Amino acid sequence: MQAIKCVSGSALEADGQSILRAIVPTFDPFRYKGQAGKVAVIGGCREYTGAPYFAAISALKIGADLSHVFCTKDAAGVIKSYSPELIVHPVLEESYNIRDDEKSIISSKVLADVAKWMERFDCLVVGPGLGRDPFLLDCVSEIMKHARQLNIPIVVDGDGLFLVTNNLDLVSGYPLAVLTPNVNEYKRLVEKVLDCEINDQDAPEQLLSLARRVGGITILRKGKCDIISDGETVHVVSVFGSPRRCGGQGDILSGSVAIFSSWARQQNLATGDNLRGSPSNPMVVGSIAASTLLRKAASTAFGKKKRATLTTDIIECLGISLEEICPAS
Amino acid sequence: MQAIKCVSGSALEADGQSILRAIVPTFDPFRYKGQAGKVAVIGGCREYTGAPYFAAISALKIGADLSHVFCTKDAAGVIKSYSPELIVHPVLEESYNIRDDEKSIISSKVLADVAKWMERFDCLVVGPGLGRDPFLLDCVSEIMKHARQLNIPIVVDGDGLFLVTNNLDLVSGYPLAVLTPNVNEYKRLVEKVLDCEINDQDAPEQLLSLARRVGGITILRKGKCDIISDGETVHVVSVFGSPRRCGGQGDILSGSVAIFSSWARQQNLATGDNLRGSPSNPMVVGSIAASTLLRKAASTAFGKKKRATLTTDIIECLGISLEEICPAS
Incomplete structure (x- = not known):
């Protein structure tokens, strides 16, 4: 690893490719x-x-064995139809679909429906396409509390960040939480936690303070460079990806963080030791790996599709990009 | 055929490619x-x-003319959307959707809806994505009894194995039944039938005992090597497939066993004789053929897609893999 100038000020440029090679499991x-x-x-x-x-298909394409989605009934049929590879559970509910006097019973049922699966999962991703319905978000808060009790890692993105920014206790002090805010989501987080504006001059230092203030959770600040901190270290991934900013790339990232951090945890648990020369926190390791792979896949997809590059094109390049860094055999 | 060491102890390595060539019908x-x-x-x-x-599309891709799915209303639209090639019947019902006082009428209706098609089928596959709803499983028990009365072969996988392990009479002594358990499903079966633990040292012998104890049905034990027994013979398919363990590969296998065992039965009926040098039981023959082809297709798909290999990729390689073993012309 070498120090480079990224945003401004120097921060550690992570050696993402070596980290990928270290955590991807051998067959x-x-x-x-x-x-x-x-x-x-x-x-x-x-x-x-x-x-x-x-998010779910990206985890599979990287190498997860099983990928589930818990969503509302309205969404389930459509998500299932995108791919027979996913297991989709139509269990969440939105306010428009239920009466006030049912809320307590339905809330318990939603939690029970998710909880019975929970222990099987190596990681949850909370937020992609979640929406902002208050009743649904209340249910998701309960799901997050339950996951935390079971020590299951949680990656939070999209509307999950809206929920968490307004309810910091859900993740505060939980070392297995990762937040992946984009520029606007990061701004709200900084305002809420640090009560100040974004400081682009000292971005790594500000991120370090933020992560520390929320009790050492991992935060991946997305941008021209991705900056990652758990309040102890700061790492930067600045390899160029794609100039296209089509919606959905953040969802690839959240699903990728989930599977890579699971593998990094497995490695930590298996070896009882840290990866030599890499950060010791598996959530940071997983975040660096995910950022590195997404950028490479986006670059490859852009090389083929140019202005027409969409998120599905990038997902199709995850496999070949991983193979180039870390051959399967 | 030659004896090889597989799990431990020696068992007959099946000549899967010769079997495939013998049973695939000429055009x-x-x-x-x-x-x-x-x-x-x-x-x-x-x-x-x-x-x-x-399961259904795999049978078609191997060469079946028609492939039907009988599922719940919720599932039917989605399964239809995966492919216009399948005929999908929305006839099954789950408890959540019906009242207690309707159950008896609905159960009869479900059986009647399936029964009117039954005689047309060369084989049923019971279990892929069946779920564990008690009312639905009761209806499926009735469907299996009806199929058995008509001497229609039944391949049982997934939640169908959950049903059968708790109701062994459904298949016990039925020579046209094939069970295709994975490691966990096999463990439950051994505990229930033999009242002991899995013995990996003498896996072929234990499988032989198990198949014999359930009255000579065919059991395909999936694993690093697939081991197949009908209580009379034991065969092993150990050619390497793919190291990916993504969910869904078992479904390819069950659909493949269905069509290959149908062809093996046709051959037996047509020639009035066994395939020279091959096992005489068409359900065993079909199981060996299916295991052999799936492993080849998985290997081919993995060669192309590496870590990103998913079940749909393997299905896309069924045709070319079969062609390599057994050219269409």
Whole structure:
């Protein structure tokens, strides 16, 4: 790893490719279904269906064995139809669909429907296409509390960041939480937690303070450079990706952080040791890996599709990009 | 065929490629739609739609003329949307959707809706994406009893194995039944039938005992090597497939066993004789053929897609893999 100038001020440019090679599991014919990772996305409502699909399919394309989506009934049929590879549970509810006097019973049922699956998952992604319905967000808060009790990692993006920014206790002090804010989401987070404006001059330092103030959770600030901190270290991924800013790339990232941080945790647990020369926090390691791979895949997709590049094109390049960095055999 | 060491202890390595060449029907311009096989998958519920699609489309891609799916209303639209090639019947019902006082009438209606099609099918696949709703499983039990009365072969996988393990009479002593358990499903079966633990040291012998104890049904134990027994013989397919363990590969296998065992039965009926040098039981023959082809297709798909290999990629390689073993002309 070497220090480079990124935003302004110097910060550690992460060696994302070495980290990827260190955490991607080797194949073993004795392994069985599930051992390479099981992730779940909490998101998908009447309005949004693409985002949870992007997050869930990205985890599979990188190498997860199973990828689930928990969404509303309205969203489920559509998300299922995008791909038979996903397991989609129509369990969330929005206010428009229920009476006030049912809310308490339905809330308990939603939690129970998700909770019975929870222990199987290596990581949750909360937020892609979640929407902002108050009743739905209340249910998701309960799901997050339950996941936290079980020590299941949680990656928070999109509307999940809206929820968390207004309810910091959901993640504060939870070392297995990762937030992946874009510029606007980061601005709200900084205003809420640090009570000040974004400081682009000292972006790494500000991110370090922010992550520390929220009790050492990992924050991946997306931008021209991605900056990642857990309040202890700051790492930057600045390799160029694609100039296209089509919607959905953040969903690829959140699904990728989920599977890579799961693998980094497996490595930590398996070796009882940190990856040599890499950050010790598996959530930081997973975030660096995800940022590195997404940028490479976006670059490859842009090389092929140019201005027409869409999120599905980038997802199609995840496999070949990973293969170039880290050959399967 | 030659004896090889597989799990431990020696067992017969099946010559899967020769078996495939022997049972795949030759093309004949005088044949008409349906003669190359009609299979039906019983599965697909509110939660699962990918599994029955994988099983049904695999049978078609191998060479079946018609492939049906019998599933719940919730699942039908989604499964139809995966492919216009399938015929999808929205006839099954789950408890949440019906009142207690309707159950008896609805149960009869479900059976009648499936039964009127039954005699057309060469094989049923029971279980992919079936779910575990008690009312639905009761209806499926009745469907299986009816199929058995008509001497229609039944391949049981997934939640169908949950049903059968708790109701062994459904298949016990039925020579046209094939069970295709994975490691966990096999463990439950061994515990229930043999009242002991899995013995990996003498896996072929244990499988032989198990198949014999359930009255000579065929069991395909999936794993690093697939082991197949009908209580009379044991065969092993150990050619390497793919190290990916993404969900859905078992569904390809069940659909493949259905069509290959149908063809093996046709051959037996047509020639009045066994395939020279091959096992005599068409359900065993079909299981060996399916295991052999799936492993080849998975290997081909992995060669192309590496870590990004998903079940749909393997399905896309079924045709070319079969062509390499057994050219169409």
